[in-house]
Amino acid sequence: MIKIVLLGGGNVAHHLATKFISTEGIELVQIYNRTLSNILKFSDNVAITNNLKELKEADLYIISISDNEISTLSSKLNIPNKLIVHTSGSMNLSELNSISRKGVFYPLQSFSKDTKIDFSEVPFCLETENDEDFKLLQKITNKMGSSSYKIDSEQREKLHVAAVFVNNFVNHLYTLGNEICDENNIPFDILKPLINETSNKLADLHPCKAQTGPAKRGDTKTIENHLKILSKNKQEIYTLLTKSIANSYGKKL
Amino acid sequence: MIKIVLLGGGNVAHHLATKFISTEGIELVQIYNRTLSNILKFSDNVAITNNLKELKEADLYIISISDNEISTLSSKLNIPNKLIVHTSGSMNLSELNSISRKGVFYPLQSFSKDTKIDFSEVPFCLETENDEDFKLLQKITNKMGSSSYKIDSEQREKLHVAAVFVNNFVNHLYTLGNEICDENNIPFDILKPLINETSNKLADLHPCKAQTGPAKRGDTKTIENHLKILSKNKQEIYTLLTKSIANSYGKKL
Numbered sequence: 376m377i378k379i380v381l382l383g384g385g386n387v388a389h390h391l392a393t394k395f396i397s398t399e400g401i402e403l404v405q406i407y408n409r410t411l412s413n414i415l416k417f418s419d420n421v422a423i424t425n426n427l428k429e430l431k432e433a434d435l436y437i438i439s440i441s442d443n444e445i446s447t448l449s450s451k452l453n454i455p456n457k458l459i460v461h462t463s464g465s466m467n468l469s470e471l472n473s474i475s476r477k478g479v480f481y482p483l484q485s486f487s488k489d490t491k492i493d494f495s496e497v498p499f500c501l502e503t504e505n506d507e508d509f510k511l512l513q514k515i516t517n518k519m520g521s522s523s524y525k526i527d528s529e530q531r532e533k534l535h536v537a538a539v540f541v542n543n544f545v546n547h548l549y550t551l552g553n554e555i556c557d558e559n560n561i562p563f564d565i566l567k568p569l570i571n572e573t574s575n576k577l578a579d580l581h582p583c584k585a586q587t588g589p590a591k592r593g594d595t596k597t598i599e600n601h602l603k604i605l606s607k608n609k610q611e612i613y614t615l616l617t618k619s620i621a622n623s624y625g626k627k628l
Numbered sequence: 629m630i631k632i633v634l635l636g637g638g639n640v641a642h643h644l645a646t647k648f649i650s651t652e653g654i655e656l657v658q659i660y661n662r663t664l665s666n667i668l669k670f671s672d673n674v675a676i677t678n679n680l681k682e683l684k685e686a687d688l689y690i691i692s693i694s695d696n697e698i699s700t701l702s703s704k705l706n707i708p709n710k711l712i713v714h715t716s717g718s719m720n721l722s723e724l725n726s727i728s729r730k731g732v733f734y735p736l737q738s739f740s741k742d743t744k745i746d747f748s749e750v751p752f753c754l755e756t757e758n759d760e761d762f763k764l765l766q767k768i769t770n771k772m773g774s775s776s777y778k779i780d781s782e783q784r785e786k787l788h789v790a791a792v793f794v795n796n797f798v799n800h801l802y803t804l805g806n807e808i809c810d811e812n813n814i815p816f817d818i819l820k821p822l823i824n825e826t827s828n829k830l831a832d833l834h835p836c837k838a839q840t841g842p843a844k845r846g847d848t849k850t851i852e853n854h855l856k857i858l859s860k861n862k863q864e865i866y867t868l869l870t871k872s873i874a875n876s877y878g879k880k881l
Contacts, residue, residue, distance in 0.1 A: 465850060483818060485825050485840060496821040524818050533812040534819075536854045540862075541805035541819050542826045543841030544869045545798050549827075550835040550876065552794035559786040565736060565777050566787075566794050567830055568749040572738050573795045574802075574827040577820055582803040587738065588796030597718060601789045608872055609793075615868055616797045619861055623803065 377515060380405045380430055382448065383439035384413030387462055387482065390492045391439060396420050400518045405431045427451055434511065435460065437480060442466050449473045458508050464535045467528040468502055478503040480512055481531065482521075485542060494519045500526035500534065551609055586624070590617040593626035630768060633658045633683055635701065636692035637666030640715055640735065643745045644692060649673050653771045658684045680704055688713065688764065690733060695719050702726045711761050717788045720781040721755055731756040733765055734784065735774075738795060747772045753779035753787065804862055839877070843870040846879035 379401060381392055388406070395403040396417070405422045407430060408414045414423050422431065430436070436454065438445055439462040449459060450472040459471055460478035471477040479502040486492060499516045501523050503509040509525065516523040526534060549570065556563045576585045589597040598617055602610055621628045632654060634645055641659075648656040649670070658675045660683060661667045667676050675684065683689070689707065691698055692715040702712060703725040712724055713731035724730040732755040739745060752769045754776050756762040762778065769776040779787060802823065809816045829838045842850040851870055855863055874881045 484822055485829075487829075496825070498818045498821055500818070524815065526814065526818075530812050530814050532853070533808055533857060534814050536857060536866075537805040537808040537814070537819060538822060539841055539854065539866070540801045540808070541823050543839070543843065543873070544865075545801050545823070545826055546829075546835050546839055547843075547869055547873050547876075548793045548798050548801070549830060550839065551872075552790040553835055555786055555790040555793070559783050561779065561783050561787050561790070562777065565751045565753070565779075566790060568751055569737055569791060570794050570798070570827050570830060572749070573798055574823050576738075576740075576799075577802060577823060582799050582806055586796070586799055586803065588792055590796065590800075600785070601792065604786060604789060608875070612797075612868060612872060613789075613792070615865060616800055619804075619865060620796070620800050622861070623800075 376400060376402050377435065377511070377518075378402050378404050378433040379515075380407065380433040380436045381439065382407045382436065383462075384408035384410060385440065386486050386488055388414075388439040390486055391437065391462070391482075392417055392421070394492070394494055394519055398518050401515065404433050430454065434458065435515070436475075437462060438471070442470075445470050446472045458503075458511065460503075460512070464500070464531060464538070467532075468504075469528070476504055476508055478508050478512060479528070479531070480515075481526075483534070483538065494521045497521050499523040500531055502527055502531070551612070555609070583623070586620065588620070590620035590628075591624050591626070593621060593624075593628065595628055598628065629653060629655050630688065630764070630771075631655050631657050631686040632768075633660065633686040633689045634692065635660045635689065636715075637661035637663060638693065639739050639741055641667075641692035643739055644690065644715070644735075645670055645674070647745070647747055647772055651771050654768065657686050683707065687711065688768070689728075690715060691724070698723050699725045711756070711764065713756075713765070717753070717784060717791070720785075721757075722781070729757055729761055731761055731765060732781070732784070733768075734779075736787070736791065747774045750774050752776040753784055755780055755784070804865070808862070836876075839873065841873070843873035843879070843881075844877050846874060846877075846881065848881055851881065 395401050403421050406414045406417055407424050411425045436459045442463050445461050452473055455474050457475045459473050459475045460480040462480055464481050468477050468479055481500040482497045484497040499521050501512045513523050553563045605613055648654050656674050659667045659670055660677050664678045689712045695716050698714050705726055708727050710728045712726050712728045713733040715733050717734050721730050721732050734753040735750045737750040752774050754765045766776050806816045
């Protein structure tokens, strides 16, 4: 049985706690949060506390709080010879300001508040200072049914930028597509099968091979027509992305 | 029984022919193509020809060929009082240069060559000159298990631009994310669950409400750190999309 203490009461902490409670081989022995009310809902299943001096014994202490509070909270923990990890995608391992062994346990997924999370669709980026700790974290993700990857802090920073491109920026393009539809009384639903197909294709095809469209073809006539009907902001984005695609495929526009 | 003659031997024509042959209530009576070899595979099930003078009687003639050949081919057809449609997303209804009744039968989906198409995931954009012809096209899409939308030529042009944003440009962002991963020895697979979640969310959530990330939060420190590690082309794209997101949510960067 792997014993875990969870520190945090936010979105990710909530989903982790729910998962740990229902996972065989894992015992969530305690949840700490500054504000008890945020974790009260777990009090039937788990000991809860808002006092760092009352932390229980465990194999692993997971800090799942705002990025800019990790350093302060970890410095207050006095649990030598224990493994402490944070769950942040953008903070270095060394952000843990502690005499304990350190690690990172970062779930790379977008967590919505009220949606149940399928942890088989949550890859974890793991980092530790030694092999034994790595194996412990890996064992935990296995029990949760999640995949895991060895990703050091430097790689994680790059991965975070890549995630901005494929998640935040992609969602913004959906928003712009939606705006074009709204402005022309076209139901956005009509584009959803295409959107799904675009992401589903990645299962079998490198995105570089899946590229289609006027920029890839170097179809300047269509590009000119499209630019004419776009507002200024969308024109700029259209022009830059078209240029980038054309460059990737050696087309001159 | 609705009788259809299909003109074309390319990708879309191939998928339509395959679907028509297996759809109850539809009879594909003939396929025409300039080059017979491209449609030979259908000859067991359907009459084929490369001679426009031998076109059979049908309720609907579907021209599914390259955009810039639609005008020429349609002008050669001498079938008055018949309905002729094209399947192009970017061509006007009036591109059909014909004495016949005209329409558009545009499947809005990305068709890969060797992949079987699930037509329940293919919305059709329909346009005709009169109601009766519209009902015929709608009846056909119903039989195929596809959804259909009334979209006129002007709307279709806008829709095509929106599709460039949510398909071509999105796929390019996947490519850039993949490049960042490759450059840092990170398996791109780690991002695929996030990519799927980003598109799946649209089923329940307006993309505008689903936006997350540093640009949305106005998190200038993270944005600066990200820009430092990007190459010039990715920096430009990152800057422009970040600005566009920030503007959408009233953040100053």
